[in-house]
Amino acid sequence: MASAPENEKNASAPEKKTLTLKSMINNEEFVVDEHVALQSVTIKNMVDSDCAGDVIPVPTISGEILALVIEYCKNHANPSASEDDLKKADAGIVAKDIYTLIDLVLAANFLDIKGLLEVTSQKIADSIKDLPHQDVREIFGVENDYTPEEEAAVRAEHDWAFEGFP
Amino acid sequence: MEERESEEREAKIFEDLCPELMEVVLSRVPLVTRTRLKCVSKSWRHLITSLRHSSPQTTSSGLVIFSKKVEPNVHQSSLIEVRDHQDCNLYDSFRHKFPWLVDSCNGLLLYANKENNNNWTYCISSPLLNQWLILPQRPKSWILVRETIAFDGHNPFKIICFSSQEVDFSAGKVSCQIFLSQTWKWKEDELTLLNSNLLLERECCYMDWFGPSVYSSGRLYWAWCSSMLVFYEDSELFKLVRLPKSKTTKKCTKYPLYLRLWASEGRIHYCEATQEGYCIWIYLNDDDDDEYEWQAKRSIMLDRSIEVVLWVNKTMKARVGEGMIQPCAFNEDLQVLYFQVPPGSIVSYSFETQKMEKVWDYGKPGEDYFMSHVFPFLFNSVNLVSKDMSN
Structure with missing residues (x-):
């Protein structure tokens, strides 16, 4: 979903620069105001060092995820948004399934957007905290390299953390 | 594929x-x-x-130590920061006229005073912002009640007050006074108490003695004799739940004011004093009316002696769990249980390492140390005069 820069009444800059971000996974393009995109340290570095052309290619991030990232950046670039509004908006962005959240945290990490990285990793942490370790293993696609005996031994060593856990 | x-x-x-x-x-x-x-x-x-x-686990919850009469008519509260299960640090100490600290909840402290006309008056404090606000007169303020703060850390707070004298067990009603920060007013209500028959089969003589409360997800919990009293904030309803009992339970503890309930991983934990130490239980189900909703979690054997400073230059060996040595706070982030050890020490027990450490000394000879209380305290800068509190 490509979106044109919004005309804000109180925009102070006379000329509004825009950047086009392009997902290299599905070639979706997003036109965003420069000040919105510059919340990404990665993009800022590219722009500052004149490495950015008209279209900035974003590898490994799908259009769906990029749209979430841009939504986050837009919210946080709005100077009139209150802390409460931002909190609510952030909560809405991360109200996703765990696989989307993992993609989002990877995107936030790649684009170097600290705030988004924080809210997303917190949400992942909250989503896995009540899960049995077998489920977490599956979600993150981790190979179980313990033998059953080794796993039982690790569990026994940390017995206190399993007490009362189904 | x-x-x-x-x-x-x-x-x-x-x-x-x-x-x-x-x-x-x-x-x-x-x-x-x-x-x-x-x-x-x-x-x-x-x-x-x-x-x-x-990067060791960090925590913003610490302790508040209330000491009565550090000077005539002057009392003191001290905020203690916790770094890890062995390391505490004095954050601030302040003196005040209010002679009782009655509750601590997510950054707020509630102080009480009995005036000459026998009426109780209250002051709510956000100590990190040094805010102290006197509350309006409570209805029936001559009655001694259990005062409890219900505060989630952000939104308006309430203070729930009731007395065991005002409980009608056969009708299942509790008359209580509730203070709302939004209106800055008290209201009186007669609220329903479910399972009130549990208190009729009482085995305990301390009808008026409630342990420190726990506020978790819109509910308040108190240990009351052999029951747990739950208050549902939204529906304004009380419910009694039978507390579990192990074979070696202590008959009736002499000091019922110690910490018996806390929240961890979103669930209520109950600490039962037994002959050997403590048995920790988890409250499993809140929604149906099953009688036994408790699951035994672990036992803490407390036969380990710890050294406690007694008066000046003298140490004694004390057994935790005996006498007045009782749990006083639980830190969820660190999974540490704190014990208050008279005459003025705090000892930590880590669930992770199963080790006990003395972490704090606050007693001095001559102080009224038996009137010291330790509560959990959350380092949360609550602004009592902000719009959020009053609107």
């Missing part, structure tokens, strides 16, 4: 996330869960262990 694709996708996830990003995520997972996740794989175990060493 599809399955294989998803397998590939999963394998990619961990490669991509590992290990810096995984560290960012895992550092936000509570200690108990994180420890459980050591069972995921060897690399996770390694990562979690190193994470624990490189």
